[in-house]
Amino acid sequence: MSKTTNAIHIAQQIAKIVSSRDLVYKLKKEVLKSKEPSVQFDFTDVEFVSRSAAHEFLMLQEEMQNRLFKKKTIQFTNTNENIKQMFRVVAANLAMPKNQKPELELKKTDIHTLLKSVSI
Amino acid sequence: MKHIQVVPPNDDDFVQQFGALYSVFKNIDSGEQVEFDLSQTHWLHPIVLLPIAAYMVKTNSQYIQSGNGDINTYLQTICFPHGIHSVTEFEKNAQMQKSYIPISVLERKNEAEREHLETLFENMMYKILGSVPNAQDAVYHPISELVTNIFDHSKGEKGFIFGQYYPKKEFLDICIVDTGRGLKKAYKDEKDIEISDEEAIQEVLKGHSTKPDKERGYGVRTSKDVVCKGLGGKFLMLSGSVALISTQSSQESVSLPHFSWQGVIIAYRIPKPMGPIDIYQYLE
Numbered sequence: 347m348s349k350t351t352n353a354i355h356i357a358q359q360i361a362k363i364v365s366s367r368d369l370v371y372k373l374k375k376e377v378l379k380s381k382e383p384s385v386q387f388d389f390t391d392v393e394f395v396s397r398s399a400a401h402e403f404l405m406l407q408e409e410m411q412n413r414l415f416k417k418k419t420i421q422f423t424n425t426n427e428n429i430k431q432m433f434r435v436v437a438a439n440l441a442m443p444k445n446q447k448p449e450l451e452l453k454k455t456d457i458h459t460l461l462k463s464v465s466i
Numbered sequence: 467m468k469h470i471q472v473v474p475p476n477d478d479d480f481v482q483q484f485g486a487l488y489s490v491f492k493n494i495d496s497g498e499q500v501e502f503d504l505s506q507t508h509w510l511h512p513i514v515l516l517p518i519a520a521y522m523v524k525t526n527s528q529y530i531q532s533g534n535g536d537i538n539t540y541l542q543t544i545c546f547p548h549g550i551h552s553v554t555e556f557e558k559n560a561q562m563q564k565s566y567i568p569i570s571v572l573e574r575k576n577e578a579e580r581e582h583l584e585t586l587f588e589n590m591m592y593k594i595l596g597s598v599p600n601a602q603d604a605v606y607h608p609i610s611e612l613v614t615n616i617f618d619h620s621k622g623e624k625g626f627i628f629g630q631y632y633p634k635k636e637f638l639d640i641c642i643v644d645t646g647r648g649l650k651k652a653y654k655d656e657k658d659i660e661i662s663d664e665e666a667i668q669e670v671l672k673g674h675s676t677k678p679d680k681e682r683g684y685g686v687r688t689s690k691d692v693v694c695k696g697l698g699g700k701f702l703m704l705s706g707s708v709a710l711i712s713t714q715s716s717q718e719s720v721s722l723p724h725f726s727w728q729g730v731i732i733a734y735r736i737p738k739p740m741g742p743i744d745i746y747q748y749l750e
Contacts, residue, residue: 360581361578365581365584365611366577366617367618372577393602394588394602394606397607397684397688398614398684428603436749439681451717452717452719453716455721457484457725460481460711460720464482
């Protein structure tokens with residue numbers, strides 16, 4: 347964590363493309379080390395955050411906010427437009443989950459029939 | 467040791483290549499040591515090559531080299547079958563071999579290295595597709611989500627990733643493989659439900675995660691949609707004795723008699739993007 351700005355630089359701490367939930371969750375330890383009530387996750391140089399990683403960031407933010415003791419506010423800063431959009435999509439789904447799972451229309455076949463159909 | 471003749475079709479059609487994968491691995495018992503005979507091969511697509519590599523690493527199986535010098539050079543260039551495991555190796559390989567990406571092995575225990583190596587791989591995939599502005603998320607999203615699944619769900623220690631671009635035909639083949647517990651066992655272990663391989667794939671597509679956290683289960687479905695609907699590609703996911711094959715207009719569940727893959731194989735083919743792709747409509 348940067349000593350002067352209370353910021354965790356995600357590109358340095360994790361990578362420029364953030365995919366893994368486990369690496370995001372491990373940031374919790376860094377957040378709790380901070381003596382300040384507010385911590386920034388600085389996304390400078392981060393190119394992309396996967397949907398799963400964005401979900402994990404938001405869950406961590408919520409967890410830290412809802413603690414009874416050592417409550418922390420996490421702010422996401424210096425996000426590029428695509429990362430902002432990813433967070434918005436995931437946050438919207440968390441706030442208003444779709445109750446219905448998607449319909450699944452799946453034809454069934456076997457490998458031999460499938461291969462015959464493409465060789466015709 | 468069982469001898470497996472590998473004779474891929476001359477056709478690079480995605481389904482025909484899937485058929486080649488089936489032919490290689492049918493009648494192999496799980497964990498059986500085999501000898502893959504590549505003597506008749508002149509080329510291997512990622513959907514065949516990477517599962518062979520992963521299986522060889524897992525079971526200490528062997529292979530017989532091809533009689534064709536070009537394919538042998540290619541396999542050496544891409545570090546078949548053991549792949550590369552670190553950022554340093556990847557960068558060294560990329561400097562030496564400008565046209566080909568090595569097989570990359572992501573390891574559970576080296577989390578930070580794993581994330582950096584995955585980043586390099588994804589950057590390289592975007593670059594070889596032509597760095598089309600505002601198409602990078604469409605390239606990154608499926609790889610990120612599908613690799614994350616290996617370490618969230620498979621209980622496997624390694625994930626194998628590989629890509630090959632075909633510049634004359636302007637498409638990219640990507641393959642992501644693990645030799646973990648597979649989908650059916652994941653549902654059994656985590657949710658205590660006994661379902662078939664086919665039902666397990668259906669549960670994945672419906673977004674029924676094995677994890678209890680709220681709003682999970684989007685990774686495979688959204689990746690498939692980005693590949694097929696966003697990019698106009700073809701997508702295959704295989705676990706146990708069933709595969710899902712999906713295109714822009716259809717999806718089918720394919721039963722695979724006398725075949726079983728311990729883990730998950732994902733393979734997809736995407737044409738070179740012609741312009742920006744909005745993936746966010748597929749992520750909700």
